[in-house]
Amino acid sequence: MKIKVLLLCFFLGLVFSIHAQDEISSRALKGATIFDGNGNKIENGIILIQNNKIVRVGDTEMHIPENAQIINVSGKYIMPGLIDAHIHFFQTAFFDSRPDAADLRDSITLENVVNYQKNHPERYYQAYLRSGITAVYDVGDYMWTLKFQKENDKNPLAPHTASAGPLITPAPEQLINIFEVNGENTFAFLGSEEEGRNAVIKNSEAGATGIKIWGFKPKDAEFEKKIMAVADEIKNQNNKMIAHATNLTEAKMAMKLGAKLLVHSVSDTLIDAEFLELMKQNNTIYNPTIIVGKGYYNTYNALFGEGFQLNDPNRVVDSKTRNILENASDFKKFLNAGRTENIKNRLDDMLKNLETEKEIMLQNLKNVYDEGGTIVVGTDAGNPGTVHGISYYDEIEAMQEAGIPAKDLIIMATKNGAMAMERLEDFGTLEAGKLADLIVLEKDPSEDISNLRSISHVMRNGVLRNVKDARDFKQPE
Ligand SMILES: [Zn+2]
Structure with a gap:
């Protein structure tokens, strides 16, 4: 044999x-x-x-x-x-890469996790290709993911890759510091105008496709000065702004600053005419990421012993990912007692919030669609419960639930994704x-x-x- x-x-x-x-x-x-x-x-x-x-x-x-x-x-x-316009190679689909969501570092350090991710992306390459995904956009990650761009173009056993590199953020430094590994970070702290400009220059010079901003603070004059410097430097570098902005005021602020890609739905309230107008003026692309929140919920449940259901008939998910998710409850003992109870007690509320949010996201998506906005399919894969490759089907099915005809979802899954990656000349x-x-x-x-x-x-x-x-x-x- x-x-x-x-x-x-x-x-x-x-x-x-x-x-x-x-x-x-x-x-x-x-x-x-x-x-x-x-x-x-x-x-x-x-x-x-x-x-x-x-x-x-x-x-x-x-x-x-x-x-x-x-x-x-x-x-x-x-x-x-297919093109997944929103992934993160450093993330494993479990909490071991997200200690901010559930801290399991007494079991495995983030350093070990990230080093493994850096050296073994091929398990995800296979999962992507076997799911039909021939290109991915990593919209926020460690600097080492930038080299995947050229490398994967030449590797027929990998999806084409675009990468934005480290995210620029006003988030508190204690959150940012969690992600520091070997002197590298997924985040660059926006402490001053100069720090912001330097981060844009550093990422751009390293070849980043887009500069991602994680978090906007409307009505904060100090933040405004810093983010305007960042926006200005993005123009100088002939790069483009990608925005993580999940509420309406933040998303509008991002587009006023020139954001070309919104990597999440607006999920706090229904979008309005001004939002749609800004999208049009700016040619901003909209990536709804509907299922990622539920992924967290499912993984918390797996951690507390409910098990994790993988819908993977062709077994494209690698054994390491499969094992860690299927045996998630083995890690429960590493969570400290107070925090464990805390998360456990919040799960019902979390589910209710997710359901409300999903309704808003679907309505907003339909609204963007009806107004002729450019929409892409992106899963946010790598986040807990959003497994690289196979999650794509769940995400695009959720988009269909919004009332978008399948024939148009085909365009969003292919041509529009290539446009977001700035690769439409080559594929899509x-x-x-x-x-x-x-x-x-x-x-x-x-x-x-x-x-x-x-x-x-x-x-x-x-x-x-x-x-x-x-x-x-x-x-x-
Ligand atoms: Zn993301």
Whole structure:
């Protein structure tokens, strides 16, 4: 059996390397219904691919070169690879990377966790690709995530990555200090105008795609001076502002300062005409992150012994993540007694608040949609309970609950995500000249966005892989 597997791997490897080297070799995916990411649907379509790029997309009339290998995908559905426009590579989907939410550092130090994250991102790469996600946007993280941008473009076994690096924040220094590891931090403290400008320059020079501001303080004159300096420096550096602003006044303040991407819903109240006007004027992109709060709730419950339900039929989640979530209650003893009771007693209230918040988020999302705002799909993966890769389906299903038609969710999941990452020239739609990053589904995603779960294959950089087969996604030894 083992020999067979090895031979198969060798054979597949050979086929792939021939494709990679042979300039003439081209492949045609023939017969599927294609959603191109621009809103077009082609029945009985053909996608011609040469090496790692799309050469042409058309219907049955399209000419297929004689030497092309034809892959029959009749009856299936093809769309661009999915894009998760909001993730964090330093976070594990458990509290070990979020001691501010539940402090388990008597069990494992944040230093150990972050060092592991830094050196083993490949477990998430596999989870992303096998979930159909071919690009991710890390919108706030340690500086070391910036190197993933170039690295992952060249790695066909990783999703394309954009990263914003450390977040600039007015949050109290005692919170920021928790995240200090090996002299690095996910946060840069906005102590003065100069500190703000320096953080923008440092991140920009290191190649950050966007500068994330975590927390806004409307009506605070001191803060205003500092954040205006930051906004000014972002312009100087030809970068763009990303904003974590979850209430209406903060979100408006962010857009007045030029924020181009709101990475969360407004969840305190319904948005108003001024908000929508600012979005339009500014071309601000809206990322609702509806499910991340519930993820915290589920993980607290797992910690107190309720267990954690992973909906992962293809087993794309790595064993380390699976183990820690499924055995979450083993960590309960590391929480100190007072704090444990505190969290436990708050869980019912937390659930009620989450339900109220979700109603507001869904209404706001529908409102942004109805007004023609640009919306992306982003999970906030890595936060407790929001597992890298598979959480995407829950998030986009929640967006569908808001009343957005599945055909438009397809655009948000692909083209708009690439736009947020500033990579639309390279991927996000199925068009001539773009990278061959796409997914193959058994069921029609425009009928019901849950059909994304029927994924059978993912193509990244022109190589088609079966998502059910983990061996296809391992780096060659
Ligand atoms: Zn986030």
